[in-house]
């Protein structure tokens with residue numbers, strides 16, 4: 001039986017399901033990609049998100065969609081595909097890469113093309129005035145894409161500028177229950193009728209599929225991931241990316257396929273309970289993420305590091321906090337570049353903190369708590 005999932009406006013392109021299948025976790029083989037896409041179809045998902053950087057994902061998707069069309073009568077026309085292009089290269093190189101994507105996916109046009117990792121202002125300049133602009137104009141004039149968007153791991157100001165540029169019709173952002181700093185940007189984009197996709201609320205949102213006992217207890221009667229998904233949907237986020245790799249990864253997307261309503265009283269109470277439990281555990285050392293301490297002369301990303309401390313101590317999400325902390329400085333412009341060890345204890349930030357936190361002391365403590373061996377990234 002196919003789940004009848006709500007389909008929602010996504011910029012000026014075709015409507016998309018409440019969940020989007022992110023394909024970076026199903027690249028082991030053509031068979032695993034086929035199985036996952038077939039499961040997504042039965043879960044009511046019509047939107048696939050991929051990138052040339054995800055190994056053979058585009059090739060496997062092209063094969064899987066043809067096979068589904070042929071053997072399951074799932075028309076290829078019904079899928080909405082988002083793929084990406086990195087913000088670099090000249091016009092001819094970009095054209096060549098785009099034609100590779102068309103060939104790999106075995107389609108004549110792409111619905112949504114996202115600038116992959118608009119993380120620095122120089123990337124935005126490349127789109128607004130450089131070779132990127134020429135390439136986008138050409139794609140649109142040739143009707144080879146329905147719309148252009150971007151994904152970003154960049155800061156608030158950069159994303160705000162990208163939204164203000166009015167070039168983009170959709171964006172993919174880090175929007176999470178446990179990191180709500182980009183929610184105002186999502187609302188701004190939605191106000192401009194842009195489509196908004198939440199990047200990996202399950203994994204990057206805190207490894208919520210592996211909740212600590214603390215988090216599980218505070219989230220009762222829901223699973224922490226369910227309440228995180230519901231929070232984002234109730235905020236109006238168009239679609240949530242799901243990096244599924246096995247059939248039961250679709251259990252919650254099936255349950256929430258139409259769950260875009262406002263939060264219930266019970267759900268609000270659960271979110272308050274999670275916060276209260278975290279506050280109790282962190283006490284007077286909680287970082288409220290206000291960012292008043294910035295800029296640090298040593299470029300230490302104080303709020304980001306203390307957010308990981310909040311997640312570790314307040315919510316018990318040790319594995320997540322360690323994984324993210326140990327990725328600092330190892331992921332180029334995709335994540336922070338300086339860890340807490342770069343703090344020179346100059347105390348410049350201390351008087352700026354409205355919560356009177358001993359920032360250098362907390363950074364030192366966080367470094368000792370979280371320093372571990374880095375994990376391998378899925379791509380790049």
Ligand code: SF4
Pocket residue numbers: 295296297298299300302342343344345346347348349350359360363
């Ligand atoms: S004390 Fe550390 S974190 Fe604070 S401003 Fe100085 S170097 Fe930056």
Ligand code: SF4
Pocket residue numbers: 286287288289290291292293294302303306352353354355356357359
């Ligand atoms: S000023 Fe204090 S509370 Fe605000 S982000 Fe910085 S450390 Fe956290």
